[in-house]
Amino acid sequence: MSHLLEKCASYTRARDARNAGLYPYFLNFDGRDAGTARLAGGHQVVMCGSNDYLGLSTDPRVADAAAEAAHRYGAGCTGSRFLNGNLDLHDRLEAELAEFFGKEAALVLTTGYQANLGAIGGLCGPGDLILIDKDAHASLIDAARLSRAKVAWFEHNDADDLADKLARLPRRGGALVVVDGVYSMEGDLCPLPALVEVCRRFDATLLVDDAHGAGVLDKGRGTSSHFGLTDEVPLITLTFSKAFGSIGGAILGDAVVIDYLRHHARPLMFSASASPANTAAALESLRILREEPWRCTTVAENAAYMRRELTALGYRVGSGIAPIVPVDTGDDLSTLRAWDLLVEEGVYVNAVLPPAASPRLRTSYTAVQTEEQLNRAVAGFAAVRDRVLALPAAA
Numbered sequence: 304m305s306h307l308l309e310k311c312a313s314y315t316r317a318r319d320a321r322n323a324g325l326y327p328y329f330l331n332f333d334g335r336d337a338g339t340a341r342l343a344g345g346h347q348v349v350m351c352g353s354n355d356y357l358g359l360s361t362d363p364r365v366a367d368a369a370a371e372a373a374h375r376y377g378a379g380c381t382g383s384r385f386l387n388g389n390l391d392l393h394d395r396l397e398a399e400l401a402e403f404f405g406k407e408a409a410l411v412l413t414t415g416y417q418a419n420l421g422a423i424g425g426l427c428g429p430g431d432l433i434l435i436d437k438d439a440h441a442s443l444i445d446a447a448r449l450s451r452a453k454v455a456w457f458e459h460n461d462a463d464d465l466a467d468k469l470a471r472l473p474r475r476g477g478a479l480v481v482v483d484g485v486y487s488m489e490g491d492l493c494p495l496p497a498l499v500e501v502c503r504r505f506d507a508t509l510l511v512d513d514a515h516g517a518g519v520l521d522k523g524r525g526t527s528s529h530f531g532l533t534d535e536v537p538l539i540t541l542t543f544s545k546a547f548g549s550i551g552g553a554i555l556g557d558a559v560v561i562d563y564l565r566h567h568a569r570p571l572m573f574s575a576s577a578s579p580a581n582t583a584a585a586l587e588s589l590r591i592l593r594e595e596p597w598r599c600t601t602v603a604e605n606a607a608y609m610r611r612e613l614t615a616l617g618y619r620v621g622s623g624i625a626p627i628v629p630v631d632t633g634d635d636l637s638t639l640r641a642w643d644l645l646v647e648e649g650v651y652v653n654a655v656l657p658p659a660a661s662p663r664l665r666t667s668y669t670a671v672q673t674e675e676q677l678n679r680a681v682a683g684f685a686a687v688r689d690r691v692l693a694l695p696a697a698a
């Protein structure tokens with residue numbers, strides 16, 4: 304085996320976990336509906352680990368829109384939007400997104416990951432400075448690194464540390480500040496008013512990745528709108544893989560900026576466009592979101608209910624208003640054991656280990672989970688409580 308590949312043979316972490324029967328990844332689901340899923344083999348679980356916050360991924364109207372688009376336009380576009388892969392569907396989705404989120408223009412890409420690569424890589428280069436929150440999503444970190452700008456981190460949600468770094472760090476070009484609107488692992492919001500003020504003071508441009516806020520907060524209009532600051536945030540990125548129940552991503556901003564990115568965002572120009580089915584599904588989800596704002600209220604209520612119930616059972620959970628409720632499990636092994644016990648009890652949650660974040664169970668909720676399903680999840684957490692809380696690090 305070549306030197307380069309030797310690390311693959313000596314990588315044992317996943318193998319060890321599989322051998323211990325505690326491997327929580329690449330689980331095979333062979334069916335799912337609004338609130339539950341079935342594991343291959345038939346074991347039914349209440350789904351408390353999806354990002355389908357509004358329950359739209361299995362909505363028949365969204366599925367029908369995807370199927371119709373596949374029949375009308377084909378399964379894929381076989382090219383980038385820049386050349387042969389642009390559909391009226393992409394253009395329509397851009398117009399409707401811009402209108403809904405209150406920005407001048409939008410640019411649709413094939414994933415949210417690519418939207419971040421496109422926005423940051425398209426705007427930043429050598430000489431520029433990127434300041435990024437320490438807990439920002441991996442796609443933002445990758446984008447910053449790929450841009451060849453100077454990259455520095457500031458303490459999570461700490462606007463004073465950001466100001467200090469903007470004051471001290473040299474830059475030849477511009478400065479970009481990069482944050483999540485809602486942090487994907489903790490469910491906390493960025494302190495947007497303070498960030499906006501610091502960016503204004505230091506002539507820095509703010510980019511908010513609103514993957515987990517768009518479609519959810521403020522009747523779906525997202526984190527910037529929740530704070531009443533949409534006009535003060537020049538760049539917002541989105542994904543359709545969460546509240547929109549599809550796949551795809553977008554960058555929102557001023558028309559001149561979006562037009563520039565249309566011609567400089569490499570993931571847009573050198574990767575095939577979002578499929579007709581995924582684009583039509585996102586459009587239909589946006590239509591439903593506009594007409595059914597109750598979904599945003601219900602998902603918040605469901606998450607608040609679970610937060611209360613889990614706390615009452617003695618679990619340490621994250622606070623906040625997002626549909627993401629992390630449950631502290633202390634260390635890696637305790638996290639894997641707790642995850643395994645819960646799946647046995649019929650509750651699926653996500654086991655999160657470093658380096659993604661500190662060890663935890665990431666639970667998340669949707670607008671279409673029934674009271675009965677949520678109570679089944681609570682019963683599952685109750686059934687394993689004594690064993691989970693007895694695990695060394697969770698005690």
Ligand SMILES: Cc1ncc(COP(=O)(O)O)c(C=O)c1O
Pocket residue numbers: 414415416417419440442483487512514515542543544550551552
């Ligand atoms: C904060 C954040 N940004 C971007 C992404 C990437 O989105 P996508 O799944 O559309 O690539 C994710 C997905 O996990 C995310 O949580």
